[in-house]
Amino acid sequence: MHRKTLKRLALSIAVVAAIIVAAVGVAAVGNDYRFTQTAVQIPMGVGHLEGVLTTPRQGEAKGLVVVVHGDAAVEATQDGLYFPWFEGAADAGWATLSWSKPGVGGSSGNWLDQSMDDRAAEVSAAIDWALGEQQVPTDRIILWGASQAGWVVPKVVAERDDIDGVVAVGTAINWLSQGRYNLLAELDRRGATTAERDQAIAESDRVRELLARGASYDEYLAVTTEQSPMSADRWAFVGRNAKADATDDLRAAATREIPVLLMVGLHDRNVDVGETEKVYRDVFGTALTVKSFDSAHSMARPIVEDNAVVGTTVGLLWPRALLAPDVIDGYRDFLREIG
Template identity: 35%
Template sequence: MTKIIKSITIILCIVITSLVIYGVYKNTFNINLKEVTIKTSKNELHGIVSMPENTDKKPGLVIFIHGDGPADASYQEGYYSAWEVLNKNGFATLSWDKPGIGKSSGDWLNQSMEDRVKETKEAIHWAKNNLDIDESKIGVWGASQGGWVLPKVMNEEKLVSFGIAVSPAINWMQQGEYNTVASMKKEGKTKKEIDRKLKQRNEINKLLEEEDVEKAYNKYQEMEKNKGNISLSRWTFIRTNMNVDATEEFKKINKRLYLIVGGQDINVDVDNTIEGYSKNVNSKLLDIKKLPNADHSMVLKEYIDMGVGRMILAILNPRVVIDPGYLEKLQEISKTEKLR
């Protein structure tokens, strides 16, 4: 019995050690990260630059524009696989902690989309003056909410030569309603429950339009019996940005724009997004890629609601979670733009 226990212990040790070695190997991304400080007119932002190594030419640059929420520079390392692909194909990347997150000053909830546009443009000029890059090959990558920032930056900033829009919405109000309905359907809610939620949502939207912000917010909390999950800061942020729509900016775009969406997205109505981009962006400049098995974050559908086994695999090898078609598309884009 002692020999059997000893043998099992040895086998378990070998298996655990092998898993640890495998996990360390697969979690190691071939990227060279450098922390930087970006001083803008409003804040001091903590940023991360990922620079290609051993290149005979100056690299291009892709600026990353976050979606909604309190995002740090690497999106909790969620950008690493994209940065790795871009670095391998001749592009450096620049991203930063949102204002008030990590080491950045300010408060992202005080920002309008116009503020985010200005911040991005200032970061581009910081990069031009502080990084050893090819200024003729600067692109902007924007995800989700960043999709409202990206087209305006493309139109206003001459240094930008192309854009990559990942899972962007077009109209804030339409996107919010779609997300509400799609999420509830996924949870198995009845039509009656969904209709009730939409009615409540419409009542909240009316309150958001009232001039007296604090008074309207108090009404919201009364309506929710003081259990409303929207903070006053978030309320103000929504109120500031709820009427944004990117359609008019699309019509002005005169640079190459790559649109990437996922067929499993319940945050954004991707068919509506594809239609809006196709109707309003010059077809000669637009490239659309729909990945049927990817969700809003480009995660493969089998990992969206993952069990314990898949979760362990995802931790050991985070690359398997991301749709390979997304990374292949980034590789194609970077190779194309590098040759221009």
């Protein structure tokens, strides 16, 4: 090989190596979080839940934030996506308890076997466990719940007298209304034709009718045209919870007169946050603080949800930047105001 070619090749290799080293360095800094994490195991009936407890690196924690997941098979840290939330709480002087859903990450059971009442009982049992553990700071307890947790958190608050505040992130009010909102929003995003919209809505109506009469999984398969239809477990889960509506539980929770922070994304295609905000304001009155962000449903910047390459790159190198500006600041400020 020519000597000049060898030099150019060597230079190219050096440049690539420098870029890789720089990227690794950035990723190391970007993934260094200001909290201490400890694995915990929470007894739950005949099984257990695998979880994590995060605490501030310095000083005693003022209390405990209990994480209540949204939908899907979520492990304790949501594969690291919860780390900015854990850090925000730690910066405010709070510990955080989170666990993998039943059947996920070593936890016993199957989360798809649960109703929203089951989920609330699970959260309450985890709080009772925490209260009995000396290493878990429980002087004050905050519930942090996202999305589907909107049907879980109010039940827990209404049934207990030791919850000191709530952070509701992109929560919905009515299960079926939320599903219809999401369907229409996704059709709009895809630029669906009138015929495509009519077909999707008609199929959705047929599925809703099946859910209303408790139809079998086979009946659902005969109706759906989805390329990836729900599994049998998922169909049973949806059937078990499709009538969920948070309104009555929210009213019961409001009698506790505790501060509530509602965090909503202005680009949320999953939940009608306008409806959620209206109901929450009507129910909680002056106890409610609403903070809106230039974000998607998950509080992430819209671009990282809509562009897989951008999302993956940001997630690897600087995962804090996945969330929209001021999201963690708003969360941290709320915790500081409480204690």
